[in-house]
Every structure is written in structure tokens, then in C-alpha cells.
Amino acid sequence: MGVTTKDLARICGVSLGTIDRAFRNRPGIKTETRDRILAAAREYGYKPNLLARNLKFQRTGDIGLVVHDLENEFFAQLVNAIQEIAWKRDCFLQIAISRRDHQRERAALEHMAGRNVDGILLFPAGKGEDFDAFLTGLDRPIVTIANKVSPLWPFVGLSDRPVMRRLTEAVIAKGYRRLVFVGPLEARSEGINLYEIEERYAGFVEAVDAAPGVERHLAAGGDYLEQVCALGLKEARTAVLCCSDIFALELLNDFRGRGLSVPGDVGLAGFDSIDALRFISPRITTVEYPIQKMGELAFELLAAGQVGAELPQIELEPKILWGESI
Amino acid sequence: MGVTTKDLARICGVSLGTIDRAFRNRPGIKTETRDRILAAAREYGYKPNLLARNLKFQRTGDIGLVVHDLENEFFAQLVNAIQEIAWKRDCFLQIAISRRDHQRERAALEHMAGRNVDGILLFPAGKGEDFDAFLTGLDRPIVTIANKVSPLWPFVGLSDRPVMRRLTEAVIAKGYRRLVFVGPLEARSEGINLYEIEERYAGFVEAVDAAPGVERHLAAGGDYLEQVCALGLKEARTAVLCCSDIFALELLNDFRGRGLSVPGDVGLAGFDSIDALRFISPRITTVEYPIQKMGELAFELLAAGQVGAELPQIELEPKILWGESI
DNA sequence: CTGAAAGCGCTAACAA
DNA sequence: TTGTTAGCGCTTTCAG
Numbered sequence: 001m002g003v004t005t006k007d008l009a010r011i012c013g014v015s016l017g018t019i020d021r022a023f024r025n026r027p028g029i030k031t032e033t034r035d036r037i038l039a040a041a042r043e044y045g046y047k048p049n050l051l052a053r054n055l056k057f058q059r060t061g062d063i064g065l066v067v068h069d070l071e072n073e074f075f076a077q078l079v080n081a082i083q084e085i086a087w088k089r090d091c092f093l094q095i096a097i098s099r100r101d102h103q104r105e106r107a108a109l110e111h112m113a114g115r116n117v118d119g120i121l122l123f124p125a126g127k128g129e130d131f132d133a134f135l136t137g138l139d140r141p142i143v144t145i146a147n148k149v150s151p152l153w154p155f156v157g158l159s160d161r162p163v164m165r166r167l168t169e170a171v172i173a174k175g176y177r178r179l180v181f182v183g184p185l186e187a188r189s190e191g192i193n194l195y196e197i198e199e200r201y202a203g204f205v206e207a208v209d210a211a212p213g214v215e216r217h218l219a220a221g222g223d224y225l226e227q228v229c230a231l232g233l234k235e236a237r238t239a240v241l242c243c244s245d246i247f248a249l250e251l252l253n254d255f256r257g258r259g260l261s262v263p264g265d266v267g268l269a270g271f272d273s274i275d276a277l278r279f280i281s282p283r284i285t286t287v288e289y290p291i292q293k294m295g296e297l298a299f300e301l302l303a304a305g306q307v308g309a310e311l312p313q314i315e316l317e318p319k320i321l322w323g324e325s326i
Numbered sequence: 327m328g329v330t331t332k333d334l335a336r337i338c339g340v341s342l343g344t345i346d347r348a349f350r351n352r353p354g355i356k357t358e359t360r361d362r363i364l365a366a367a368r369e370y371g372y373k374p375n376l377l378a379r380n381l382k383f384q385r386t387g388d389i390g391l392v393v394h395d396l397e398n399e400f401f402a403q404l405v406n407a408i409q410e411i412a413w414k415r416d417c418f419l420q421i422a423i424s425r426r427d428h429q430r431e432r433a434a435l436e437h438m439a440g441r442n443v444d445g446i447l448l449f450p451a452g453k454g455e456d457f458d459a460f461l462t463g464l465d466r467p468i469v470t471i472a473n474k475v476s477p478l479w480p481f482v483g484l485s486d487r488p489v490m491r492r493l494t495e496a497v498i499a500k501g502y503r504r505l506v507f508v509g510p511l512e513a514r515s516e517g518i519n520l521y522e523i524e525e526r527y528a529g530f531v532e533a534v535d536a537a538p539g540v541e542r543h544l545a546a547g548g549d550y551l552e553q554v555c556a557l558g559l560k561e562a563r564t565a566v567l568c569c570s571d572i573f574a575l576e577l578l579n580d581f582r583g584r585g586l587s588v589p590g591d592v593g594l595a596g597f598d599s600i601d602a603l604r605f606i607s608p609r610i611t612t613v614e615y616p617i618q619k620m621g622e623l624a625f626e627l628l629a630a631g632q633v634g635a636e637l638p639q640i641e642l643e644p645k646i647l648w649g650e651s652i
Numbered sequence: 653c654t655g656a657a658a659g660c661g662c663t664a665a666c667a668a
Numbered sequence: 669t670t671g672t673t674a675g676c677g678c679t680t681t682c683a684g
Contacts (some may be wrong), residue, residue, distance in 0.1 A: 002465050004676095004677055004678085005677065005678060005679090006677075006678095014654075014655085015654065015655040015656070016655085016656085016657095016677095016678080016679085017654065017655060017656080017657095017679085017680080017681095018653085018654060018655075019678095020678075020679060020680075021653090021654085023678095024679080026680090027653095028653055028654075029653065029654080030653065030654095033653085033654085045463045045465070047436070047439060047440060047463070047464075047465070048440060048677085048678075049381075049440065049442065049676090049677050049678070050437070050440035050441050050442075050678095051377050051380050051381045051386075051440075051441065051442055051676090051677080051678095052381050052660090052676075052677035052678045052679090053677080053678055053679080054377050054660095054678095055375070055377045055378050055381055055660050055661065055662095055676090055677080055678080056659085056660050056677085056678055056679050056680090057660085057678095057679085058660070060377075069406070070396055070402040070405050070406055071399065071402050071403060071406055071601070073397065073399065073402075076396040076397050076399075076402050077397060079396050079423075080395070080396055080397055080423065083423050087430065092422075092434075092437050093422070094420055094421075095420075095421040095422075096418075096419070096421070097405075097406070097409050104413065108418075110373070111376070111418050113373060114373060114374060114375065114376035114377075115376050115377065116375065116376075116377055137371045137373070138373075139328050139371070139373070249605045252605065253604065253605055256607070275397070276602045276605070278579065279575045279578065279579055279602070279605075279606055280605055280606070281582070330660095330661055330662085331661065331662060331663090332661075332662095340670075340671085341670065341671040341672070342661095342662080342663085342671085342672085342673095343663090343664080343670065343671060343672075343673095344669085344670060344671075345662095346662075346663060346664075347669095347670085349662095350663080350664095352664090353669095354669060354670075355669065355670080356669065356670090359669085359670085374661085374662075375660090375661050375662070376662095377660090377661080377662095378660070378661035378662045378663090378676090379661080379662055379663080380662095380676095381660090381661085381662080381676050381677065381678095382661085382662055382663050382664090382675080382676050383662090383663085383676085384676070653684105654683100654684080655682105655683085655684075656681105656682090656683080656684095657680100657681090657682090657683100658679100658680090658681085658682105659678105659679090659680095659681105660677105660678090660679090661676105662675105662676090663674100663675090663676090664673100664674095664675095665672105665673090665674090666671105666672085666673085666674100667670100667671080667672075667673095668669105668670085668671075668672090
């Protein structure tokens with residue numbers, strides 16, 4: 001155990017009150033006494049016990065951040081962006097990973113709430129009434145990011161559906177007659193929050209269904225590579241639109257293995273604009289995710305403490321970044 | 327504020343002791359009373375205040391993890407690996423990012439120590455006597471990862487120097503006569519911990535200097551791209567060995583832009599074996615970093631609490647993964 | 653200017 | 669089987 005205020009009081013021959021006055025720069029203490037105490041503190045390596053302090057204050061200055069994963073560069077960038085703001089605001093970030101797993105997400109959230117974080121930024125894996133109730137029970141300010149849970153919670157995300165519609169329309173305009181959407185929607189039944197993917201798919205569907213004579217396909221399972229290739233890609237002018245860049249990269253690799261050229265034999269687009277795309281050729285068409293801005297907004301919303309119970313639902317407008325892949 | 331044990335006691339008309347017996351499954355309580363309390367707890371949404379509990383126990387079950395960055399996929403993989411073990415051990419991970427910045431690193435460490443984490447896993451940015459003293463002052467078990475700080479601290483890393491020597495020797499054996507090492511060693515003076523890069527460079531130097539008639543170069547600055555290209559890559563059989571894959575990827579991009587082919591015009595190798603390499607062609611020669619194992623070992627060391635003050639210094643042996651780039 | 657004492661919420665030893 | 673009480677370390681009010 002380290003040195004406590006009590007120890008210091010004994011060492012310096014003063015009372016606890018005086019120790020506190022010294023550390024917290026409160027008036028009513030001789031400068032000399034203060035100096036003596038601070039010197040002793042340094043000498044004995046006093047470190048305040050934040051648990052005790054926070055228990056007293058009922059606030060910690062920490063905020064919790066829960067994300068799905070870190071290996072997807074997208075999340076890494078998001079965490080970094082938020083971390084940066086938190087640092088500027090002199091606020092400590094507690095980061096936890098849910099792995100898109102309900103149990104873990106809840107465990108992490110519960111843990112953070114128990115630790116009295118002042119607020120939580122959540123990239124949700126869960127949804128539904130149960131989840132709403134659970135979040136309410138945490139009794140903390142929460143801001144949801146990217147995946148909407150319900151209008152009960154302040155939200156910062158993307159206008160996923162319109163942008164995907166625009167992208168799809170543009171692809172159709174380029175002459176593609178068969179469009180495939182790739183996204184892990186097969187997990188839908190399990191109560192997993194797939195808001196973004198569903199929205200993107202919806203935008204895709206809207207665009208294709210408005211275009212006469214264009215085929216629409218969905219590759220939703222873990223075997224999406226096989227599903228896509230089973231279509232016989234060379235038979236029609238086919239474009240594959242992925243709900244995220246990592247799927248596009250996997251497909252590109254697979255196409256290469258099969259001797260299919262992009263965009264010669266098949267068109268390909270991703271979503272998120274992860275940094276790794278810089279190294280890939282052909283340059284993949286994707287959608288720029290305003291991660292920085294999203295992180296900042298989410299943080300602001302949390303810090304502002306949604307006064308007046310407004311529960312803002314913000315949708316940022318992303319840009320389409322045209323590459324050479326479609 | 328939420329419901330507390332005291333509230334529950336009042337609500338149920340029992341004493342605090344009984345409440346505690348109910349929650350902590352201690353003997354000496356009627357099952358009926360217990361059930362009544364647990365029911366009330368659920369009904370009123372009781373959430374234990376972990377700050378208070380931990381203050382009592384003087385331990386938290388949390389461990390801290392400090393890494394440089396998350397955007398480098400390498401760290402993301404490391405964090406994920408450790409997170410996985412922590413989850414299995416029912417232990418909460420507090421993740422913080424230092425950005426290789428002394429101030430931030432210290433702030434994060436101090437914060438974690440103040441929060442009474444039970445131990446700290448540190449991928450260090452600092453080094454030197456000051457830093458040793460600082461770490462000692464934290465008065466917590468610490469395990470250092472990858473970058474050695476000093477023999478004072480348990481350490482899990484790589485046999486960076488031997489593996490880099492082996493790689494370099496093999497490259498020379500392939501007929502390359504001019505070897506360039508790329509790594510940000512220019513920061514050396516600022517007291518930043520560059521242990522791994524320095525070790526790798528040392529291995530590189532050893533190998534080249536043992537080979538008569540082979541030129542040795544170092545591109546250490548932020549302008550390494552220019553430095554490398556200024557050598558006139560086509561003039562001699564040149565190989566560029568990078569201290570990490572991300573540099574290799576940048577170089578590959580740059581070479582492409584200049585119409586240089588890899589490995590036709592210049593050989594290229596990385597280090598770390600990040601996942602993104604899967605998507606790159608030509609397949610880049612790299613060194614497999616046993617991240618999983620490293621994370622597990624570090625965690626074990628921390629959990630074991632280095633009894634007997636042994637201060638193990640473990641060096642894992644990585645494999646060279648030959649690709650097509652050299 | 654300084655000390656004594658109570659309390660944050662939870663726990664556990666000791667009484668009853 | 670249950671209640672009382674002291675205490676984790678820090679903060680603050682109220683006396684002195």
C-alpha cells in the first residue's frame with residue numbers, strides 16, 4: 001500500500017483537514033505548513049487514491065467508450081479521434097471492446113456504470129426494448145454512435161441510406177445491370193444491432209428497384225465469397241457493393257485468385273474509406289466516413305449533457321470517393 | 327443517483343449486514359429474506375457502486391493496458407489478444423493510448439494507478455532512470471511489452487536482433503549488394519524508447535558488416551521516402567528492410583508511383599506481419615510477430631505477480647515469412 | 653490558522 | 669438468523 005493522507009498527517013504532525021487544505025489549495029493554511037506538507041508528500045511518494053476521491057465526489061471525470069472491435073481499422077480511427085478530444089478536455093477515456101457480443105457489451109457497460117463514469121459513448125451491438133431498459137437502468141448519460149438503438153438515445157451517425165442510394169444510382173448509370181450487396185445481414189434474427197448495414201441495404205434496394213431491368217442480389221452470409229462468385233460474374237455486367245471496405249478487400253483478393261479483373265470483369269465498391277485502401281490497387285471506390293467529426297460531435301453531445309431532453313439525432317452526410325474499381 | 331445498499335435496507339426493513347449477506351451469498355440468512363432482498367434490488371434497479379467496493383477491498387480486478395496507438399494494426403491486434411484473455415479471466419481491461427508521448431503515457435499510468443488497477447501492461451514510450459523511478463513510484467505490478475525499459479521490469483518481447491540478423495543475412499545471400507534500413511531512429515535523442523527499432527537496426531548492422539563488399543544505409547527521418555530514393559535504386563542491387571510493415575507499404579506505394587518494380591528493381595521487406603498484407607501484391611516478405619503469445623505471456627506474468635522477484639525477461643523467437651518482394 | 657468528526661457506499665467482524 | 673459498528677481514503681463542515 002502507498003502513503004495515505006492519514007499517514008501524511010501523522011508524519012507532518014497535523015490533522016487531515018490541513019493535509020487537504022494543502023493539496024486542494026484551499027485557503028486557511030500557512031504557506032509554510034503547505035510547503036512542508038507538499039515536500040513530505042513528494043518525499044514519501046504520496047499518490048492520491050482516486051477511488052476514494054471519486055467515491056466522495058460521485059463523479060470521476062472518466063467517460064466510457066464501447067466499440068465492437070479494434071482490428072477493423074475503422075474503429076481504431078474512431079477511438080483515436082475520440083481519445084484526442086478527451087485528452088484535450090482533460091478527461092480520461094475508458095475503452096472497452098464488445099466484439100459485437102451482447103454479453104460482453106452489457107458486462108462492459110455495467111462495469112463502467114459501476115465505476116461511475118460520467119458518461120458513455122456507445123457503438124452499440126444490442127437493440128430492442130430489453131436493451132433500452134438495460135441502458136436506462138445504467139442511469140448515465142449515453143450517446144449512441146453509428147448504430148441507432150432507439151430515439152430514446154442521443155445519436156450521431158451517417159445518412160447511410162441516402163448515400164447508398166446515390167452510390168447505387170451512380171453505379172447503375174455507369175451501365176451495370178446486375179448489382180450485388182454484400183453485408184452480414186444474416187445475423188438479423190439474433191437481435192444484433194445491424195442498423196447501419198440495414199440502412200445501407202435499404203438504400204441499395206430503393207435505387208435498384210427504381211431502375212427497370214436491373215437485377216438485385218444479396219450476399220449476406222459468412223460464405224459471401226462463394227455466393228458472389230456463384231452468380232457467374234462474367235455473364236452479366238455485375239457490380240458488387242459492400243457494406244464495408246474490409247469485405248471489398250476480401251473480394252478483391254478472391255477475384256484475383258480466380259483471374260477476374262476489377263473493374264474489367266466486375267465492378268467493386270466498399271464503404272468506410274479505411275486507410276489501408278491507400279495501398280491497394282486498383283483504387284477502390286468507397287464512401288468517406290467522417291470519423292473525426294462523428295467522434296467530436298458525439299463527445300460534445302455527451303459533454304453538453306443533452307439539456308432539455310432534446311435527444312438530438314444527428315446524421316452526417318458522407319462523400320462518395322470514386323476510385324477505379326467500378 | 328441510484329439506489330444504494332442503505333436504501334435497500336430501508337426498503338426491505340432490514341439492516342445493512344443482511345443486505346450484504348444477500349448479495350455476497352454469505353451464510354446466516356434465511357433464503358426467504360435473501361429472495362426478498364434480491365427481488366427488491368431488481369425492482370429498484372440496484373447497481374453496486376464499484377468504487378465503494380474497491381475502496382474497501384483495495385483491489386479492483388482491473389488491469390491497465392497502455393499502448394502507443396491503435397491505428398497501427400499491430401497494436402490493435404495486441405489489444406484484442408489481451409482483451410480476449412482478460413475476458414476469460416473475468417478481469418476488466420482499462421485501455422489507454424499514449425501516442426508515444428511521455429506526458430500522456432505518464433498521465434495514463436498515474437491515472438490507472440490512482441484507480442487502483444491491480445497491474446499494468448505497458449508498451450512503453452519512455453525509458454531512462456527518471457522513467458524507472460516514475461514506474462517504481464506507481465507501486466504496482468508492471469509488465470513491459472516489446473520495448474524494454476530496464477531489467478527492473480518483467481519483460482516480454484521478441485528476439486529482435488537475432489531475427490533481423492538472420493533476415494539480413496538471407497537477403498545478402500540472395501545477392502543484394504546494397505542494403506537500406508528504414509526506421510524512425512531520428513527520435514533517439516529525445517529519450518523516447520526505441521528499443522525494438524534499435525535492436526533490429528543492430529542486427530541489421532551486424533549482418534551487413536560481416537559481409538564483405540555490401541553497402542549499408544540508414545533512412546531514419548520522416549523523409550525516409552526521399553532518402554531511400556535518393557540512393558538511385560537502379561544503380562545497384564538494392565534491398566530495403568523496414569522496421570515495420572507500414573513503412574514497407576508506404577515505400578511500395580511510392581515505388582509504384584515512380585515506376586519501380588518490386589522485387590524487379592528493388593527488394594523490400596517489412597516486419598510485424600500485419601493482417602493488411604494479405605491484400606497487397608506482391609506479397610511482402612516480413613517477420614511474423616507472435617502477438618497472441620506475447621499478449622498471453624505478458625498477462626500470465628502479471629497475474630503470477632512475479633513471485634520471488636525473478637523479473638523474467640522473455641524473448642520470443644519470431645518466424646521469417648518469405649513473400650515475393652525480395 | 654488548525655483540528656475533530658461525519659460521511660460517500662460497501663464490507664465484515666462482532667454482538668445479540 | 670439478524671443488527672450494529674467500524675473502517676477503506678478522501679473531503680468538508682463546523683468548532684476551536
